[in-house]
Amino acid sequence: MRKIATNFSRIFVGVLFIFSGLIKANDPLGFGYKLQEYFDVFHMSFLGGMATGIAILLCVLEIVLGALLLFGFWSKKVTGGLLAIIVFFTFLTFVSAAFKVVTSCGCFGDAIPLTPWQSFSKDLVLLVLIIYLFINRASIKPVTNNSKVQQGLFALVTLASLGFGIFTYSTLPVLDFLPYKVGANLPQLMKIPEGAKGDEYAIMYKMSNKKTGEKKVMSDKDYLKTEIWKDENWEIVGNPDKVLVKKGYEPKIKDLVINDASGTDYTKELIENPFYNLIIVAYNLDETNENAVAKLNALALNAAQQYNIRTVLLTSSSAQRADAFSKNMKLFAEVFYADAVPLKSMVRSSPGVLLLKNGVVVNKWHYHTVPSFDKLSEEYFSK
Template sequence: MSKFFLNFSRIFVGILFIFSGLIKANDPLGFGYKLQEYFEVFHIPFLSGIATGIAIFLCVLEVVLGALLLLGFWGKKVGTGLLAIIIFFTFLTFVSAAFKVVTSCGCFGDAIPLTPWQSFSKDIILLILIVFIYKHRGSLQPVLTKTMQQKTVSAVIILAALIFPVYTYSCLPVLDFLPYKVGANLPELMKIPEGAAPDEYQLMYHMKNKKTGEKKDISDKDYLKTEIWKDTTWEIVGEPDKKLIKKGYEPKIKDLVISDASGTNYTKELIENPYYNLIIVAYNLDDVNEKALAKLNALALNATEQFNIRTVLLTSNSAQDADAMSKRMKLFTEIFYGDAVPLKSMVRANPGVLLLKNGVVINKWHYNTVPSFNTLADQYFSK
């Protein structure tokens, strides 16, 4: 029975670690954004600058530990490593859940969103299995017994585990789980269907009896049902508390607002443009790759002059910062503004490019993979 449970734990934990690592390695920049949230919560913002590097390291570590566990290589060291990492993540998810500091753990990236409590429950199960593996780590049998073979296979695993997140970071995720993926109809994803249930809230009034000084809280429903409002000895004190009772329908894109420097909303005009238009997303101009931005600026100039393609730059920086950079770099594009959260979701690059037509994402590129103007003209603009 003990041998069976050890094999089950080894296979289950190994596969789950590989899956978890690969899902996050598919989008290391997104995982880095999530780590930045944790760094802010734990008051270690100095690590934010290397968040993506830490993200890649953790992805590689998960994949390698999972693979070595399945292969049975270096059982004692792997068992110790797994125990250390699961204790760390269990503590992290508990803090997130108990104190509601991070609403989504990011354990499986955007592919399988988990609430902090769901993630904590998952980590508790893993902790039990890994503790068992750790206690019996000496019983793990390697599938290859020769040291040189083990080192060679391990080196290949480490190299492959490292190449994948470096590739997705330098290009774009192989699988895009975000709402701005190629083929997405953005206006449709922003709509709330007719008849969809809205959020349900409960108001809690703070009441005080003017004669006795008695205090009590009462819900808005009980406030009307009991008709306490007719009793002039009771008064409402302060502002009522608003609590979400039942979550209603939530569109896939709920936070995208694009405006100009004066605050005028241009979201509908830009998103629903019936013609080809290029959206250059540079959510943070302080860290933007200026060489890439200059090339995109030249591409925008050619696209507009030869095919009348509208090109805009979206950023979350202030209008003053954007204007200063525009003058310094002689940017041709129109500049609009949005919150950093949806801009980060649009394309995992700074800058990145989306090609839209009639609200549909025709294609998107990392600045490293943007096609030449001639290629874009042949494939899209001239048709």
């Protein structure tokens, strides 16, 4: 019975750690954004610049420990490492859930979004299983006792997982779980379907009885239903609170608003353009690759001259910073502004490029992989 329980725990924990590591390594920049949230919460913002590098290393650690557990190699060190990691993450998810400081832990990236309490529950289960494995680590048998084979497999898994993380960071996620993925119809994803209910809120009144000093809190519905307002002894104290009672339908894209420097809304005009248009995304102009922007600027000029294709640059930087950047780079593309959150979701690259037509994401590229103007013409513009 102990052998069955140990093998089950070993396989379950090993597979889950590998899966979790691979999902996050598929999008290390996104995982890095999540780590920056935690760094800010724990007043460790000085680590923000290293967030993506730390993200890749954490992914490698998860994958390697999961694989070594499945292989049964070095059971004492591996179970000890897993225990240290799960204790740390259980503490982290508890803090996130209890104090509502981070709304999603990022455990499985954007593929399987979990609430903080779901993440904490998952970590508790893993904690129990890993403690059991640590106690019974002597019964974990390796698939081979050949030390050279063990070291070779360890090196292979480490290099493969590290290479995968670097590859996806340098290109784009192999699997895109974000709403701006290729083929997505952005206007449709921004709409609330007809008949769908929005969020339901209750107005909560703080009541006080002038005669008895009794205090109570009641909703606006109960306030009217009980007709407490007819009793002169009861009075409303302070300002009422608006409380979410029931979550309604939420569009997949709910926070994209594109403005020009004067604040005019251009979202509909840019997103629903019936012709090909190029969107260059550089959410922070201070951190974007200027050489890549220069190449994209030349591409935009050719596209406009030969095919009358509109190119815009979206950023969350200030208008003053964008104006200085535009003049310095001699930008041909028009500059518009949006919040950093949707821009980070559009494309995991700075700069990154989206090719839109009639609101649909036809394709998207990391600045390392943007095709030449001739290839874009052949595949898209000239058709």
